[in-house]
Amino acid sequence: MSKKNPARTTNPATALWSERLHYFEERRDALVQTIREFVEIESPSDNKEAADRMGAFLAGIFEPLGGRAQFHRTNEFADNLQIDFPGRESAKPVLLLGHFDTVYPLGTLANMPCKIADGRLHGPGVLDMKSGIALMLFAIKGLQAWHGTLLRPVTVFLVSDEEVGSSSSRKVTEALARQSAAVLVLEPAAGLRGAVKTARKGVGDYTLTVKGVAAHAGLDPGKGHSAILELARQITAVSKLNSLKQGLTLNPGIIRGGTRTNVVAAEASVEIDVRIKQAKQAAALDRKMRSLKPFDKHCKLMIEGGINRMPMERTAGVAALYKKAQTIADHINWKLEEASVGGGSDGNFTAGIGIPTLDGLGGTGEGAHAVHENILISELPRRALLLAGMIESS
Numbered sequence: 001m002s003k004k005n006p007a008r009t010t011n012p013a014t015a016l017w018s019e020r021l022h023y024f025e026e027r028r029d030a031l032v033q034t035i036r037e038f039v040e041i042e043s044p045s046d047n048k049e050a051a052d053r054m055g056a057f058l059a060g061i062f063e064p065l066g067g068r069a070q071f072h073r074t075n076e077f078a079d080n081l082q083i084d085f086p087g088r089e090s091a092k093p094v095l096l097l098g099h100f101d102t103v104y105p106l107g108t109l110a111n112m113p114c115k116i117a118d119g120r121l122h123g124p125g126v127l128d129m130k131s132g133i134a135l136m137l138f139a140i141k142g143l144q145a146w147h148g149t150l151l152r153p154v155t156v157f158l159v160s161d162e163e164v165g166s167s168s169s170r171k172v173t174e175a176l177a178r179q180s181a182a183v184l185v186l187e188p189a190a191g192l193r194g195a196v197k198t199a200r201k202g203v204g205d206y207t208l209t210v211k212g213v214a215a216h217a218g219l220d221p222g223k224g225h226s227a228i229l230e231l232a233r234q235i236t237a238v239s240k241l242n243s244l245k246q247g248l249t250l251n252p253g254i255i256r257g258g259t260r261t262n263v264v265a266a267e268a269s270v271e272i273d274v275r276i277k278q279a280k281q282a283a284a285l286d287r288k289m290r291s292l293k294p295f296d297k298h299c300k301l302m303i304e305g306g307i308n309r310m311p312m313e314r315t316a317g318v319a320a321l322y323k324k325a326q327t328i329a330d331h332i333n334w335k336l337e338e339a340s341v342g343g344g345s346d347g348n349f350t351a352g353i354g355i356p357t358l359d360g361l362g363g364t365g366e367g368a369h370a371v372h373e374n375i376l377i378s379e380l381p382r383r384a385l386l387l388a389g390m391i392e393s394s
Helices: 012-026 028-039 048-065 126-147 170-178 227-239 280-290 316-330 347-352 377-393
Strands: 068-072 080-085 094-099 115-117 120-122 154-159 182-185 196-200 202-211 249-257 267-276 300-309 338-341 374-376
Touching: 012 028, 012 126, 012 377, 028 048, 028 120, 028 126, 028 377, 048 068, 048 080, 048 126, 048 154, 080 170, 094 126, 094 170, 094 347, 094 377, 120 126, 126 154, 126 374, 126 377, 154 170, 170 347, 182 316, 182 347, 182 377, 196 316, 196 347, 202 227, 202 280, 227 249, 227 267, 267 280, 267 300, 280 300, 300 347, 316 377, 374 377
Parallel strands: 094 154, 094 182, 196 338
Antiparallel strands: 068 080, 080 154, 115 120, 120 374, 202 267, 202 300, 249 267
16 A cells, blocks of 8 residues: 655645744844844833834834835824725735833843843843734735735724823724724733733722821821821722732822821822723722722812723633634644733724724733843744734634
């Protein structure tokens, strides 16, 4: 009995995806070099001039691929960058969403240089999320190499203020999402296992300020009404709203108050980080926060803030995108997992208005926002392959 011809028994789809993976493996060093170039252009959220240099550089990188770049001008932050790529087919575009701002102040590279060590690329913003931007670039290049042109329109939107709340970019993000068939967010993958993110908690901030009555702590202690004491009682009351079981957390992170130790404090405040698992929790929590009453009737309370990002919930649309991602991964024997995470991203905005969104498609690594921030170089080819496949199929 003759042996079967291996070429005839190979699954054509598997062979195609293996060939595509090889394409990105051959370009891994170029991908690493591109990420390194991005990291070495520092772009802190709070430095418009520096971050604008990054935006201009990115426009110059994407436009030669046939994209039409335009900037959405802002005063406080760097201008937000949109690049539109035409497609062969008449269809709604896929929105590739990300940000080029980082949490690191200008000059960080002097003490935290971009370097390769132990199979990882290290540097400020390499994971969150300049590697994600490079993956966008190489995925588009790959699709153009395979098809001659993109099969469908693609919109790349890179914002300059994600790390500080996205106040200048949110409206544009939501407007572009409404015009899109799906949103693919190039934030980092979840953990070293490289899971994509199918759910994120909603994020909010409240500031609770107490106005008390000042008095001399030694001469007239009975005439004072301490804002600090009242605030302590309020923080205890707020802590009772926590429910880990329901995915609802409130963290009093910053406290301010008082002027001198011998003065009964006239004012004190606390900044509270809030996380919610479901959109329906937002209104109920807001009511509870705004209905807080002073324990000391001589004190007054002021509540400011609210939910900034609604949760990204695992809707049917999100689940469908994850299933497509799993199918692509299966072709290269990659068991792609999903994750629900506590942090928010601009994907919360797009999912919150009902647009199918898949997050965590960026680099795989560790240490986001930390001195050891890094990505796994070995994971880059299949991350690029996954993104290219999702652009095709979404």
